[in-house]
Amino acid sequence: MISVENLTKRFDGLTAVSELSFRVHPGEILGLVGPNGAGKTTTLRSITGILKPDGGRILVGDIDVAARPVDAKRLLAYVPDTPHSFDLLTVFEHLRFTALAYQVENPEPLYEYWLRAMELEEKRDQLATTLSRGMQQKLAIACAFLHDPRAILLDEPLTGLDPRGIRGMRASIRERADAGAAVVVSSHQLELVERLCDRVLILGRGRELAQGTLGEIRAASRTPEHATLEEVFFALTETEQDRT
Amino acid sequence: MNRAVLFLLWTQKKNSVREFVLGLRHPKRFIGALFWAAIVAGLVLSQMLVRGEGRFERSGASPLTVLLSFLLVAALFGGLMQRGMTFRAADLDFLFPGPFERRTLVLYRLLSLYPISLLSTLFLMIFLGPRLESPWWGLAGLAICQLIALHLQTISSILAASISEKTFGRLRTRVQFVLLIMVGGGLFATIMAFGGGGGMGADVRALFATRTFAILFYPATAAGALGQAAGFADAIGPLFGLGAAFLVTLWIVLGLQVNFFEASLESSQQFARVMSRVRSGVPIRSRHSGERVRSLRLPALPVFRGGGAIFWKNLLNALRSLRVVFFGLIMTAVLTSVLVGVIGELGSHKQLWIFGAFLPFMLQQHVAFDFRRDIDCLAELKLLPVSGFSVAAAEVAVPALIAFCYQTFLVLGAGCFVKLPALVYAAPIVFYPPVTLAICTVTNIGFLLYPVKAVTASGRPNASGATLSALINMLVLVACLVPATAVALLLHAVLEQPLWTTIGAAIATQYLVDLAMLSVLGRLFAGFDVAREG
Numbered sequence: 083m084i085s086v087e088n089l090t091k092r093f094d095g096l097t098a099v100s101e102l103s104f105r106v107h108p109g110e111i112l113g114l115v116g117p118n119g120a121g122k123t124t125t126l127r128s129i130t131g132i133l134k135p136d137g138g139r140i141l142v143g144d145i146d147v148a149a150r151p152v153d154a155k156r157l158l159a160y161v162p163d164t165p166h167s168f169d170l171l172t173v174f175e176h177l178r179f180t181a182l183a184y185q186v187e188n189p190e191p192l193y194e195y196w197l198r199a200m201e202l203e204e205k206r207d208q209l210a211t212t213l214s215r216g217m218q219q220k221l222a223i224a225c226a227f228l229h230d231p232r233a234i235l236l237d238e239p240l241t242g243l244d245p246r247g248i249r250g251m252r253a254s255i256r257e258r259a260d261a262g263a264a265v266v267v268s269s270h271q272l273e274l275v276e277r278l279c280d281r282v283l284i285l286g287r288g289r290e291l292a293q294g295t296l297g298e299i300r301a302a303s304r305t306p307e308h309a310t311l312e313e314v315f316f317a318l319t320e321t322e323q324d325r326t
Numbered sequence: 327m328n329r330a331v332l333f334l335l336w337t338q339k340k341n342s343v344r345e346f347v348l349g350l351r352h353p354k355r356f357i358g359a360l361f362w363a364a365i366v367a368g369l370v371l372s373q374m375l376v377r378g379e380g381r382f383e384r385s386g387a388s389p390l391t392v393l394l395s396f397l398l399v400a401a402l403f404g405g406l407m408q409r410g411m412t413f414r415a416a417d418l419d420f421l422f423p424g425p426f427e428r429r430t431l432v433l434y435r436l437l438s439l440y441p442i443s444l445l446s447t448l449f450l451m452i453f454l455g456p457r458l459e460s461p462w463w464g465l466a467g468l469a470i471c472q473l474i475a476l477h478l479q480t481i482s483s484i485l486a487a488s489i490s491e492k493t494f495g496r497l498r499t500r501v502q503f504v505l506l507i508m509v510g511g512g513l514f515a516t517i518m519a520f521g522g523g524g525g526m527g528a529d530v531r532a533l534f535a536t537r538t539f540a541i542l543f544y545p546a547t548a549a550g551a552l553g554q555a556a557g558f559a560d561a562i563g564p565l566f567g568l569g570a571a572f573l574v575t576l577w578i579v580l581g582l583q584v585n586f587f588e589a590s591l592e593s594s595q596q597f598a599r600v601m602s603r604v605r606s607g608v609p610i611r612s613r614h615s616g617e618r619v620r621s622l623r624l625p626a627l628p629v630f631r632g633g634g635a636i637f638w639k640n641l642l643n644a645l646r647s648l649r650v651v652f653f654g655l656i657m658t659a660v661l662t663s664v665l666v667g668v669i670g671e672l673g674s675h676k677q678l679w680i681f682g683a684f685l686p687f688m689l690q691q692h693v694a695f696d697f698r699r700d701i702d703c704l705a706e707l708k709l710l711p712v713s714g715f716s717v718a719a720a721e722v723a724v725p726a727l728i729a730f731c732y733q734t735f736l737v738l739g740a741g742c743f744v745k746l747p748a749l750v751y752a753a754p755i756v757f758y759p760p761v762t763l764a765i766c767t768v769t770n771i772g773f774l775l776y777p778v779k780a781v782t783a784s785g786r787p788n789a790s791g792a793t794l795s796a797l798i799n800m801l802v803l804v805a806c807l808v809p810a811t812a813v814a815l816l817l818h819a820v821l822e823q824p825l826w827t828t829i830g831a832a833i834a835t836q837y838l839v840d841l842a843m844l845s846v847l848g849r850l851f852a853g854f855d856v857a858r859e860g
Contacts, residue, residue, distance in 0.1 A: 093491065094491045094492055094495070095492060127591075130422070130423040131423070131587070132422045132423060132587045132588065132591060133587070133588050133591075134585050134587070134588055152425050152426065152427055153425075155423060155424060155425040155426075156425040158423060159423075160423040162419050165419050166414075166415035166416045166418070166419050167416055168334070168338065168414075168416040168420070169416070170337070170338040170341040170342050170345065171334070171337055171338065171341065172341075175337050175341075178333065179330055179333055179334050179337075179420070180330075180420075182329050182330035182333050183328070183330035183331075183420075183424050183425065183426070184424075184425060209341070209345075222419070225420070
């Protein structure tokens, strides 16, 4: 569903992402991890078509993002690390806008479903900017999931959520994947990535350090058989730092 | 036009009106709105009274043409400096990854900005209307010309997005320099053209009436002609031309095949940071994040110990924000040119005295290297082993110093063009400092008492709160000047003391008031709850 081939992105001469390749199949959740400045957000923004890659090709459901961005975006949902809401739209109006934008047919039951799922029912007529950060995060995710996207990109999706919200969000992400969506979750919460994701891609300075299931990246990093993702992560990123 | 985008535009406008009306239930907002309504009503009334007087000269180009030409050029360069259209944060999150054609996003942004352009047109018409032969045609011309300027700005900003970041970085300073010269020159030309009569004003109007200028700035020329139209027959030609120019520029802006997303992301984030700081009453940071500067050592002088270190820090801030300070100097230059004209016309330099004294109040954004810039690090300042009074004194020192430079520039600048008495030249050193200190202290007191929130609880910019805050500052400042004025009146008019005794006593009184106000500022700082939202 999502195919990134040799993605390279430079900013002002600085290479943010270099020759990165990965695939995410329908029903799969890929965890994107790496230290600050590793190129996670740049990768996600390139997939959405907001950033124009300097090299490589990105396909979303066989559609080339560079050639047919609007068609690719119809299949996509992207939630940035700090989502911003329209200050003059209520919670419900955000959902209505999203349904119109993605031409969702018969959206009424979906509004109710996502308002309930994200615990936003009582806030439906409130202006979105009066919500707490966690609630704004939930609203952004409700809007992202409303049109049943086939590819979902989540940048730090659990920031600002309370423990109950985190549990609910994990369940929702898994539910979308089980419904056939390809999901990419970028996060610093390694425990979450370990529990939620089917495969992990570890980035360092814009390059792939390891990719695969936890077992595969354990083997690649030569860490013990029962090493956690955190241990694998530090083994790989510290080796990378030593090398540079 | 995309249905979702139409829904977004309509709902936002509808909700903004509803929020405004509901917001009037709050006294602070109500007073702010009332204040603005009173100002607008006052302006309209005053302009209605002068209707018929001071009509624009019919020889040469209309001053309206000169003003609009300047606006068109400023729009072109402004767009170029912007590099990519600016969108709001929510637009970036919802619209950029959404299934929208690029031209839909451009049209959405233009439609969001049209009302602002039209509102500024109405505001301009308050001043220009009474001076035009035909205010209604003039209004139409001005409105369409403003929209064309918006299109031009958008075109240049989108085209600038196609320039690489590196090249743009190299060009930025040069373009800014050209822009500054053009702003200065354009303002000067406009002021001269509005001055009426002969001399340089007539030359400027004649220049803009030449064929080359008329073609180059066609929308401005047509709008100027509309303002002077005697009837429908005179108006139809320019109106048709303006309509065509509007459509052509719109067609160009919607047809541009440039991927502006990436550049817009950067410029929008930069714009959002600037707006957030402006709305908070915090001065704009002039440097970009990540920009490297050379670290300097704290000089080993006793004056830079304790509170002096804060003074040094603020001084460094000012030196590293020379662009902001320099822009203040340009504003001073423009104001000086206006004052020179007024002094020349009235033959009195009283205006210069008053204007110079209150100049720091007008240029607050350019001198505010004080608590307003330190709002994010007040907690750290409170941890310093320095008394509240020392911190307060150190914080207002740099604004006072910059204000001194502006005031000196004003007086010396005016002195180059008109003959001034020797006493005026002493003003920046002798008379202005106590008033400047009062202005800087009162503004900071106002800020600590009422740190204007970036947005209200409903998420709307707190414009009425900022207005109210400025109004209160003004009232407190007047109150601070009362004792010195009273002393001066008592000594001079009642006790008939010599002029120098009177002046000396008034200045000493003002310094005493300043000390008391600084003490209040120090106490406010010491008691400031850093958990409050800045």
